[in-house]
Amino acid sequence: MRYYELLYIVNPNLEDDKVNNIIDEIGNEINKSKVSIINHYLWGKKRLAYPIKNNKYGTYILLQFSAEKFDFLIEFERSLILNKSVIRHQLVRLDEEPEKVENVEPIVEKDDLPKEEISEKPEEDSKAEGIEAEKVETTEEVEKVEEKEKSEDAKDAKDAETVDDSDTEKSESEKEIEVEKKEDDK
């Protein structure tokens, strides 16, 4: 007695009914030989790590079964390859008996194609709104800043006058010092 696990990817563009048909088809195919199916369920629609036949997503289906004889496996795999809706499959031998799973909810990846389109649009809208809001704020800020600048300019002008006076005084004193130094040098 050996335990096997078959994970196969079905074309993601197929409808649920067709996927169920394929599951039945493959179940019947394997039931021809003396095999007891342990699990056979839809694992979920997932994003592929790399594109297979130009498909970005794939519908994964898991089949676990035990078999006494195993010469039928070559024919069974051949039937999978010939099946056009099965993009890829992998048959693995298990060391231990797999647990029977019931009522599995298929996983649907969050970054699914239709969802992406929906999720992207509101984000853009929010971004645009944010920018507008920022613009409004900035205009208000600019006004405030301008007012401040005006008041500051007035202050600066006053300061500048005083500074200028001090500068001239300083420069005069410095010149005097320089002149003195030059005289000393001579």
Added chain:
Amino acid sequence: MTFTTKKKYCYFKENGITFVDYKDVKLLRRFVTEQGKIIPRRVTGSSAKIHRQLVRAIKQSRNIALMPFTNISVDG
């Protein structure tokens, strides 16, 4: 100067995992670089027995497109 290295430990031994499943992508991602290369045993510190299973599992999950062979073209 003293050179102290962070003590390596086997992740699977710590968590009592005896079987590495190729479908458990979340787990396998730990043992792969960003590029998708398998991290050597001398870095991860996993035991030889587990590492053999790990390599097999990663390669199996690559075949069925659960993990990338390489991550250079992320856009795919």
